[in-house]
Structure formats: C-alpha cells, structure tokens
Amino acid sequence: MRDFDAAVIGGGVVGLSIARGLAGQGLRCVILDEGDIAARASRANFALVWVQSKGMGLAPYGHWTQRSAAAWGAFAEDLRAETGIATGLRQNGGYALALSEDELDARRAAMMRLHNQPGWDAIPWEVQDHATIARAMPAIGPRVVGGVFCPLDGDVNSLRLFRALHASTVSRGATYLPDHPVQTIIPQPGGGFLIRTAARDIAAARVVLAAGLGNARLAPMVGLAAPVRPQRGQILVTEKAAPFLHHATITVRQTDEGGVMIGDSKEEAPPDTRTGPGIIAVMAQRAQAMFPVLGSLNVVRTWAGLRVMSPDGFPIYDQSVATPGAFVATCHSGVTLAAAHAELLAPMIAAGRLDAPLAPFSARRFDVPQAA
Amino acid sequence: MFRRLRDDPPIAFTFEGAVVQGRAGDSVAAALLALGVRAPRDTAVSGTPRGPYCMMGVCFDCLVEIDGIANRQSCMVPLAPGMVVRRQRGKRDV
Numbered sequence: 001m002r003d004f005d006a007a008v009i010g011g012g013v014v015g016l017s018i019a020r021g022l023a024g025q026g027l028r029c030v031i032l033d034e035g036d037i038a039a040r041a042s043r044a045n046f047a048l049v050w051v052q053s054k055g056m057g058l059a060p061y062g063h064w065t066q067r068s069a070a071a072w073g074a075f076a077e078d079l080r081a082e083t084g085i086a087t088g089l090r091q092n093g094g095y096a097l098a099l100s101e102d103e104l105d106a107r108r109a110a111m112m113r114l115h116n117q118p119g120w121d122a123i124p125w126e127v128q129d130h131a132t133i134a135r136a137m138p139a140i141g142p143r144v145v146g147g148v149f150c151p152l153d154g155d156v157n158s159l160r161l162f163r164a165l166h167a168s169t170v171s172r173g174a175t176y177l178p179d180h181p182v183q184t185i186i187p188q189p190g191g192g193f194l195i196r197t198a199a200r201d202i203a204a205a206r207v208v209l210a211a212g213l214g215n216a217r218l219a220p221m222v223g224l225a226a227p228v229r230p231q232r233g234q235i236l237v238t239e240k241a242a243p244f245l246h247h248a249t250i251t252v253r254q255t256d257e258g259g260v261m262i263g264d265s266k267e268e269a270p271p272d273t274r275t276g277p278g279i280i281a282v283m284a285q286r287a288q289a290m291f292p293v294l295g296s297l298n299v300v301r302t303w304a305g306l307r308v309m310s311p312d313g314f315p316i317y318d319q320s321v322a323t324p325g326a327f328v329a330t331c332h333s334g335v336t337l338a339a340a341h342a343e344l345l346a347p348m349i350a351a352g353r354l355d356a357p358l359a360p361f362s363a364r365r366f367d368v369p370q371a372a
Numbered sequence: 373m374f375r376r377l378r379d380d381p382p383i384a385f386t387f388e389g390a391v392v393q394g395r396a397g398d399s400v401a402a403a404l405l406a407l408g409v410r411a412p413r414d415t416a417v418s419g420t421p422r423g424p425y426c427m428m429g430v431c432f433d434c435l436v437e438i439d440g441i442a443n444r445q446s447c448m449v450p451l452a453p454g455m456v457v458r459r460q461r462g463k464r465d466v
C-alpha cells in the first residue's frame with residue numbers, strides 16, 4: 001500500500017513550488033525535508049525575479065525564465081488569496097548598472113550576443129544613460145555611467161514567498177515532514193518507490209528530487225544524474241530606511257520593508273557559509289558608488305548562502321528512464337522560476353512525463369564526449 | 373518599573389525636546405527606561421511601539437534618533453551631557 005501519490009524530497013523553494021503544484025493537481029503529496037540546520041539556498045537568496053541576462057548559451061532557458069516571470073503576477077495573487085501572505089512582488093523593471101564605459105560596453109555586448117542566438121524570442125531591453133536612469137532613480141551616484149534596463153525584471157520578499165509556499169502547500173492537503181532526511185530511495189518491482197528516511201520509511205508512487213545540493217547523491221539511486229556543486233554567495237543588508245530605490249538592480253535592491261540588500265558574490269568555494277571581509281568590502285564599495293546615500297546607512301547583517309550550480313549553470317529537469325516515476329528538478333534561480341515550477345512543471349510531473357520543451361534541460365547534455 | 377541601585381552624578385540631556393536627567397554610566401536606553409520611557413520607537417514595518425529588550429546590541433528594538441542620526445541602538449550608546457534624543461518613528465529617511 002502506497003502512502004502517497006508523490007514524495008517531494010527537499011523543502012526549499014524548488015520542492016515547495018513543485019509540491020504546491022502537485023497538490024493543486026489533486027495528488028496526495030508528502031514533502032521530506034531536513035531539519036533547521038540544513039544548507040538551504042531558499043533562506044539566503046537575493047530575491048530577484050530576473051530575466052534580462054538569462055539564457056546565454058541555452059535559448060530555451062531564456063524562454064523558460066520569461067514564461068515564469070510572466071506567470072509570477074497571477075502566482076503571487078493566488079498565494080495571497082490562499083494564505084493571506086503578500087509576497088511583495090514588484091515587476092516594474094530592473095537595472096544592471098555600470099560604473100565605467102567598459103563595463104557598460106561589456107553589458108551591451110552580452111545582451112546583443114544573447115539576442116543574436118538562433119531561436120531567441122526578443123525581449124524588451126535598452127541601454128540607458130546616466131540622466132535617464134537618474135529620472136527613475138534619483139539616488140544614483142555620479143560614477144554610474146549607464147545601465148541595461150529590462151521592463152520584465154523585478155523582485156519579491158523571498159522569506160515571505162517561502163512562508164506562503166509552505167502555508168499554501170499544506171492548505172492544499174500536502175504533508176510536510178521536517179527532520180526526515182532521505183537516506184536511500186529504493187525503486188520497487190512493479191513501480192513506485194520505498195524511501196528510507198532517518199525517521200521512518202515512506203512509500204510513494206512518484207518521487208521528485210528537489211533536494212538542492214542533496215540531489216547529487218540521491219539522483220543515481222533512481223537512474224538520474226544531478227552533478228551540482230555549491231557556489232557561495234554573500235549578501236549584506238542595511239537597517240530599514242524610507243523607500244528610495246524604486247527599481248531592483250542586479251546587485252542592490254531595497255526590500256519592501258525598507259532594508260537595502262547588497263549582493264551577491266559568486267565564489268567557487270568550499271561548502272561552508274562563512275562570510276569574509278574582503279569580498280564584502282568590495283561589494284559595499286561598489287554599491288556605495290552606485291548609490292552614495294548608502295554610506296549613511298548601517299549594515300545590520302551579512303550572510304552567505306550556497307547556490308545549487310550545475311556544470312553549465314542551467315537547470316536540470318529530468319525523468320528517469322530506468323525507474324519511471326522518478327523526476328529531478330534543480331536550478332540556481334529558484335525564486336525567479338517558482339511560478340514556472342508550480343504552474344508548468346508540476347502539471348507535467350502529475351501527468352507522468354516532462355513535455356518536449358524541457359528536453360534541453362536533461363542531464364544527458366553533460367554526457368556529450370569532449371572533442372580531443 | 374526600574375529602580376536605580378545607586379545615584380551616580382546626574383547628566384542632563386533632552387528627550388523629545390524636554391530637558392531630562394540620566395546618570396553617569398547610563399546608556400541612553402538605561403536612562404530612558406529609568407525615566408519611565410518604555411517604548412521609544414515605533415517599528416519600521418507595522419508601526420508597533422517597541423522598546424529596549426536585550427540591552428546588549430542584539431535585538432535592535434531600542435532604536436532612537438541621537439543628535440540627528442536616526443536608527444541608533446540606544447543600549448549601545450553611553451549617555452553624554454547635552455545629547456538630543458528623539459523617538460524613532462518608523463523607517464528613517466536617507
């Protein structure tokens with residue numbers, strides 16, 4: 001007798017988004033998660049819902065990101081209606097600011113390369129000069145020479161998103177089990193899975209691996225691969241101030257509650273979450289050059305989180321051929337993609353197979369032999 | 373609510389424009405508590421009244437404006453003669 005239609009392993013933003021979608025499709029769903037002391041990117045991130053720079057080298061990733069951003073408005077509204085929790089979504093366009101002409105040229109060139117890829121659907125973007133940006137954000141400093149603006153970009157309050165996902169998933173009838181780290185997954189003869197956790201065994205017809213960095217170990221148990229590695233990112237946050245940053249930028253944003261977040265570094269690092277003064281000082285200096293008024297605000301906290309990074313940086317969505325009913329989902333922009341995971345990916349998993357547009361995200365892309 | 377254990381030399385400062393007295397060795401938070409001011413700030417998001425709680429720089433519930441600078445942790449600032457202390461009302465301006 002199977003306890004559940006689907007077991008989602010991992011209670012981060014990816015697992016919860018999928019579980020919410022599965023529960024919405026009527027599946028009896030369990031989420032197996034670790035305890036409070038877990039590496040959980042979902043509690044550490046910068047909270048951008050970001051489109052402008054996504055998809056270089058894999059056009060379908062750009063499209064997938066755009067579909068998620070387009071679905072985010074209704075997704076946020078549904079979450080609010082179901083849980084009473086407002087995620088603070090703001091999609092009024094965002095900037096990548098440049099502090100020199102060289103930086104601006106590099107950003108412009110990257111956007112052109114992105115758009116010149118075969119099969120790319122054009123998205124709106126433009127390079128703006130200092131004066132134009134200053135009209136939208138008077139707080140920019142004299143060293144900002146310009147920036148790339150994309151009207152599709154935005155941000156949320158990611159801790160409230162996380163809470164809303166929890167509340168909504170549970171209110172849809174799913175069972176959330178913390179302190180149930182999964183040790184092994186055993187495919188059963190005739191279908192279904194026996195899942196051994198530290199607490200007890202669970203039987204489920206389907207299993208979805210959404211364990212972030214934990215997927216690397218779990219995937220081979222069900223004939224899948226998820227070669228993900230940790231990449232550290234550090235963030236600073238200031239005291240709360242009256243609103244003065246009216247758009248998100250890729251490295252500085254003011255939250256809906258007033259604190260200014262400064263982020264976020266990309267460090268190939270040992271898997272720990274220490275913060276370091278060297279990188280933080282550079283981040284703070286650049287942020288202050290962009291918005292000099294930041295110099296008068298106190299930093300109240302810094303932290304580091306571990307991104308879940310695949311070899312090429314793109315998501316992995318896959319279904320097992322060897323043991324049908326097993327799926328894996330992992331990505332490094334789980335906030336941006338939350339709407340796609342809940343509204344587009346979960347229905348495919350509920351239906352038992354991933355649609356063709358997700359084929360480029362199979363981990364089989366890493367099997368291609370390298371040319372000598 | 374609070375009673376002083378010793379009477380150290382007095383220090384005059386202003387709170388919300390009124391001249392008041394603390395004692396040498398007080399932090400600004402201690403002086404305000406001794407004066408019966410239990411909630412010198414309103415929170416930045418919901419506007420709820422709050423006051424010093426941990427007295428050791430951790431909780432950020434003791435924020436006040438001191439000498440024109442907003443959002444200062446009053447438990448971490450030694451009281452000095454002539455300080456101009458005001459309530460912290462919600463978010464600070466920048």
Ligand SMILES: Cc1cc2nc3c(=O)[nH]c(=O)nc-3n(C[C@H](O)[C@H](O)[C@H](O)COP(=O)(O)OP(=O)(O)OC[C@H]3O[C@@H](n4cnc5c(N)ncnc54)[C@H](O)[C@@H]3O)c2cc1C
Nearest residue numbers: 010012014038041042046048182212214233305334335336
């Ligand atoms: C500094 C930083 C900034 C970021 N900024 C952004 C941003 O601006 N926008 C954006 O879209 N994304 C951003 N991200 C990425 C985003 O946070 C991640 O994509 C997302 O959190 C990944 O979610 P996840 O659920 O896959 O992984 P996690 O949040 O790491 O969750 C994995 C979960 O699986 C559990 N788990 C692991 N192993 C097991 C096991 N064996 N059994 C049971 N449970 C297990 C863990 O306990 C954890 O709860 C950022 C990340 C970082 C670190």
Ligand code: FES
Nearest residue numbers: 425427431432447
């Ligand atoms: S009373 Fe807690 S920080 Fe001042």
